[in-house]
Amino acid sequence: MNICGARSCGSSWICFVASCAFLVETLWAFGQSRDTEFTFLLPPGRIECFYQTTTKNGTMEVEYQVIGGAGMDVDFTIFSPQGHQLSSDFRRSDGIHTVEPTEDGDYRICFDNSFSRVSEKMVFFEVILEGHAGDAGGDDEWASMVEPESMLGYKLEDIKESVESVHVRLERSRQMQTVLRAFEARDRNLLEDNLWRVSFWSCLSLLVMLGVAVTQVYTVRSLFNDKRRVPT
Template sequence: MSVRGRRASFISAGVRFIVILGLSVASCWPFRQSQDIEFTFLLPPGRVECFYQPVAKNGSMEVEYQVIAGAGMDVDFTIVSPHGYLLTSDFRKSDGIHTVEPTEEGDYRICFDNSFSRVSEKMVFFEVILDGQGAEGGGDDEWADMVEPESMLEYKLEDIRESVESVHRRLERSRQMQTLLRAFEARDRNLLEDNLWRVSFWSCVSLLVMLGVALTQVYTLRSLFHDKRRVHT
């Protein structure tokens, strides 16, 4: 076999090894656990709804909410720590994003308040993103225990690990952005439907008023030219 043939065979074997190694890493890599909770609910008028989210210590929690339907499109919002401390609050806002970092171990209370409204209910969407809550299967310790093979074609196991983790983070972020965009689209659609109903209603009212005014003017003009007195000859 010629030198060129042996070189091509060596490169082909190296490429196959890298592909197999990458697939093995992608299939068995225990990503850092990141939870994403989404919920949409109706908040009745004059009510307060609270949700409890268990969180591990020294992680991060991001909460984003949007009012997607209802008169005024606003609610009061609070986050309370497991020890009862008020961490953040919003007063009559339509949306908001809040991050708690680092977190304490326990149940965080997330509350939405519509007590200021006595008539209108609100449809609220919120999303809770938890990061750094630990990983199944050992996480980075498993990687530390694995024996790194000899480098081939200047590829290392650590490089593959970082690439896979980067792809995972970006895919998770893309999915979260798509969820938020759907919530924005739902809110905009509800606003458009409400505006359409108002425009249609007041257009009908204006049309009826115009017809009433026209009939009144016709009747008034006819009464001016109608002489009820009789002429005797």
């Protein structure tokens, strides 16, 4: 299939625009399939595991945050496809772990809340895959789709590198915004929890102060209230 062949397009400018648009859509489709983000509730006394399929000689980055729940902490572990423990955290609120190079198979990502018997935790995590299948075949695919001589002086490789650079920066911006939203959710939950505690103890202190005031008034009045009869 030729995108910009002489028979496919009558105008070189239309060919150029169509090629760039198709390139952006293709790169965006590749980028969408490599990142995964998920937010879930981890019940007390439970362990939840998720599986991520990877290919050989790639990179997998896992970032997690506890955004709700008492203590704001969980245990975290990554297991290789063979069952070996690769990374772990003990009662942490957030963390970032990178596996490089990856192997063929399913990596197991586990969150442990078994140490808590009462409080559930809300956990956000994101898995970023880089250098996996689909990236390396881009050059050959474009070489078969587009005829270099039909670009009228434009270098397809330069255009591809520029669009890829823009796409990588946009993906990093999106990932940073996602992380910032998770931080915001965690801080909001923490503030709401602290507000409830402050309000509760403030009301309790106010009731204690009122009780002490009433007791003092009653005690002082009882000192001056002598009901004994005085003979005249």
